[in-house]
Amino acid sequence: MGVDEAAKGLLEEALGTGAEFRPDQLEAIEALVERRARVLVVQRTGWGKSIVYFIAARLLREEGRGPTILISPLLSLMRDQIAMASRLGVQAVSMNSTNPERWDEVEAALEEDEVDILLVSPERLANRRFRERTLTAIPKGIGLFVVDEAHCISDWGHDFRPDYQRIRQITEYLPAGVPLLATTATANDRVVADIESQLGPNLEVFRGPLARDSLHLQVIQLESQADRLAWLATYLDGVQGSGIVYVLTVRAALRVSDWLRQQGIEAPPYYGSLDHEERLRLEQALRGNEVKALVATVALGMGFDKPDLSFVVHFQRPSSAVAYYQQIGRAGRAVERADVVLLTGREDDEIAEYFIADAFPPESVMREVLDAIETEDEVSLRKLETLVNAKYAEIDRALKILEVAGALARQGGGWTRTPNRWDPDNERIEQVTATRYRELERMQSYAETGECLMCFLTKELDGPDAEPCGRCANCAGPFLSADLDPELVQEAVVFLKRAYRPIEPRRQWPAGLGEPRGRIPADLQLEEGRALAIYGDAGWGGAVKAGKSGGSFPDELVEAAAEMVEDDLRPDPKPTWVTAVPSLRHPELVPDFARRLAERLALPYRATLEKTRETPQQKTMENSARQARNVIGAFAVDPTEIMDGPVLLVDDMVDSRWSLTVCGVALREAGSGPVYPVALGETSVGRS
Numbered sequence: 001m002g003v004d005e006a007a008k009g010l011l012e013e014a015l016g017t018g019a020e021f022r023p024d025q026l027e028a029i030e031a032l033v034e035r036r037a038r039v040l041v042v043q044r045t046g047w048g049k050s051i052v053y054f055i056a057a058r059l060l061r062e063e064g065r066g067p068t069i070l071i072s073p074l075l076s077l078m079r080d081q082i083a084m085a086s087r088l089g090v091q092a093v094s095m096n097s098t099n100p101e102r103w104d105e106v107e108a109a110l111e112e113d114e115v116d117i118l119l120v121s122p123e124r125l126a127n128r129r130f131r132e133r134t135l136t137a138i139p140k141g142i143g144l145f146v147v148d149e150a151h152c153i154s155d156w157g158h159d160f161r162p163d164y165q166r167i168r169q170i171t172e173y174l175p176a177g178v179p180l181l182a183t184t185a186t187a188n189d190r191v192v193a194d195i196e197s198q199l200g201p202n203l204e205v206f207r208g209p210l211a212r213d214s215l216h217l218q219v220i221q222l223e224s225q226a227d228r229l230a231w232l233a234t235y236l237d238g239v240q241g242s243g244i245v246y247v248l249t250v251r252a253a254l255r256v257s258d259w260l261r262q263q264g265i266e267a268p269p270y271y272g273s274l275d276h277e278e279r280l281r282l283e284q285a286l287r288g289n290e291v292k293a294l295v296a297t298v299a300l301g302m303g304f305d306k307p308d309l310s311f312v313v314h315f316q317r318p319s320s321a322v323a324y325y326q327q328i329g330r331a332g333r334a335v336e337r338a339d340v341v342l343l344t345g346r347e348d349d350e351i352a353e354y355f356i357a358d359a360f361p362p363e364s365v366m367r368e369v370l371d372a373i374e375t376e377d378e379v380s381l382r383k384l385e386t387l388v389n390a391k392y393a394e395i396d397r398a399l400k401i402l403e404v405a406g407a408l409a410r411q412g413g414g415w416t417r418t419p420n421r422w423d424p425d426n427e428r429i430e431q432v433t434a435t436r437y438r439e440l441e442r443m444q445s446y447a448e449t450g451e452c453l454m455c456f457l458t459k460e461l462d463g464p465d466a467e468p469c470g471r472c473a474n475c476a477g478p479f480l481s482a483d484l485d486p487e488l489v490q491e492a493v494v495f496l497k498r499a500y501r502p503i504e505p506r507r508q509w510p511a512g513l514g515e516p517r518g519r520i521p522a523d524l525q526l527e528e529g530r531a532l533a534i535y536g537d538a539g540w541g542g543a544v545k546a547g548k549s550g551g552s553f554p555d556e557l558v559e560a561a562a563e564m565v566e567d568d569l570r571p572d573p574k575p576t577w578v579t580a581v582p583s584l585r586h587p588e589l590v591p592d593f594a595r596r597l598a599e600r601l602a603l604p605y606r607a608t609l610e611k612t613r614e615t616p617q618q619k620t621m622e623n624s625a626r627q628a629r630n631v632i633g634a635f636a637v638d639p640t641e642i643m644d645g646p647v648l649l650v651d652d653m654v655d656s657r658w659s660l661t662v663c664g665v666a667l668r669e670a671g672s673g674p675v676y677p678v679a680l681g682e683t684s685v686g687r688s
Contacts, residue, residue, distance in 0.1 A: 025052055033060060038180040040182045040196065047185070058116065069145050091116040095120050150182035182203075210325070211463070218341050224345065226489050233260060233265065243293050243312055246313070252315065262495065269294075270297070293311075298323070311338055314341070317444075324443065365390040365394055366424060368388040379416075380414040394622070453469075453472040500531065505527065532560055558597050571674075608672075609636070631662045645673045651677070
């Protein structure tokens with residue numbers, strides 16, 4: 001039986017009698033199985049790229065070849081792939097951070113040649129055990145090497161991950177005759193060329209049309225968050241089926257989900273830092289139509305498969321057409337029509353520009369990391385926080401980039417310097433950054449264009465079929481109203497002004513501060529507190545920003561903070577006095593506000609705390625260890641001003657919480673009662 005007949009039989013086994021291959025599917029399978037080729041498949045979402053590698057893997061196994069190694073970027077994607085594999089009679093297993101208890105079992109199955117496909121994340125390639133034990137446990141060698149979501153290989157792609165660059169090193173040493181398959185739905189010409197350069201010569205490219213007939217696209221301009229919240233609640237209340245509401249940050253996911261829940265709409269938040277079991281539960285709830293939507297960051301993206309997803313709404317505008325196309329591709333795979341709506345407003349660019357600027361660690365941070373590691377035998381990430389003035393995530397990215405480049409090596413619980421020289425590719429970083437700003441400008445143009453929306457996206461991805469779709473709002477007229485219910489808008493305004501932010505107590509001192517510190521004693525810890533708003537954001541955030549810039553906070557913020565304390569924080573036992581975190585730069589700004597808040601709450605104010613030395617602003621300290629070290633020993637208590645009852649500790653801004661924590665410890669040690677922190681603005685940025 002030829003490859004085409006065998007492949008057709010497997011397709012019908014999975015999808016039913018009479019199932020037919022889509023254009024290029026069979027051709028890609030034949031290239032892998034018959035010619036042992038290196039293949040790049042660039043096809044629209046929902047085309048069926050997994051069909052190619054599962055059938056090719058099965059056919060190669062039937063020829064006696066070894067298992068397929070599949071590099072897959074997300075746990076949710078792995079789960080979907082394993083489910084699909086079982087329908088094709090393919091024995092697929094995964095090794096990832098959530099199942100270390102199964103690694104021995106998987107390695108034993110590999111040794112017994114009982115595994116058809118092994119799914120791993122690109123990060124697993126950095127794991128010594130995986131390289132030295134798992135891969136060597138395969139008696140017949142690798143039968144097929146697959147890189148899913150291959151745009152992650154390229155730093156021109158919208159979701160570049162440094163660990164994907166390890167793949168280039170592996171593919172260079174694949175034995176002759178081992179076929180390779182790379183797949184993606186979101187690669188323009190520049191990304192395709194970069195993938196080709198990294199995966200070697202003679203790469204056969206199968207590239208198809210990108211337009212999706214089921215998707216109906218519309219852009220709705222709603223500048224304020226209150227307007228967008230009101231529109232979203234109205235839309236979700238009336239639309240049939242279930243879908244995804246995409247947001248740019250974790251804090252937006254939590255806020256939008258809270259609003260929808262208040263409106264009687266079940267739409268839980270979904271983001272990357274949720275634990276594995278909770279993410280799995282939420283994915284299953286969406287698949288089973290147990291929720292109206294998930295309010296998700298990009299963590300719910302590549303490969304998530306729910307064929308009857310009937311809408312995708314973006315609450316905020318993504319930074320590139322490539323990323324946007326990838327996300328809207330979740331919808332309309334097995335339904336005739338799916339709504340795709342982009343809401344856009346004034347804060348979208350600010351968030352996008354933050355992420356673009358934050359994408360690559362500065363050369364100064366890379367050098368600091370290298371210098372710090374050269375002075376020690378073995379340096380952990382937590383130790384590096386005390387040595388390098390950079391954010392934890394920034395140091396982590398720097399370590400990955402330097403390790404992939406061969407400048408660092410993992411050693412025990414940390415990193416050591418290798419003899420290899422490291423030089424930054426500043427020219428490429430500048431080019432990539434400039435390209436991402438241009439892509440942001442193109443997304444701004446998409447939000448304002450009068451041409452076909454699907455045609456616009458297709459051209460941005462260099463697709464071969466950029467023709468008017470006849471279905472989008474620009475081609476056929478708006479299919480959804482932008483009208484708003486004024487009462488619901490006002491309700492959203494009130495919601496935003498009461499979207500208080502919890503201030504969680506610090507319970508542990510950062511590592512590496514010197515002298516035994518460890519856990520903060522329970523009787524010295526802060527109580528849970530509240531911040532009135534996110535600095536500069538919707539609700540009260542704009543008024544907080546204006547007040548801080550103007551040198552005085554208005555009375556309306558005093559009233560709002562008092563309502564927050566009385567109606568939401570509701571401290572128990574109740575505070576009997578108020579004090580403030582002092583500042584040498586702006587000595588009256590916070591005390592003035594705290595005095596007026598104390599008067600509104602009918603409590604005495606005491607200037608209990610003193611700043612004993614000038615410190616750099618906390619916002620210049622980039623990680624927790626540096627922020628804690630910056631303020632430890634910088635405050636003292638005036639014993640003549642201390643009171644022994646519970647106290648409200650007031651500050652204008654909260655980010656790391658270390659100023660509040662250090663002041664709280666000082667107050668408790670001096671004899672105060674429980675300390676409740678209260679701040680006007682939170683300045684941290686939520687991620688995916």
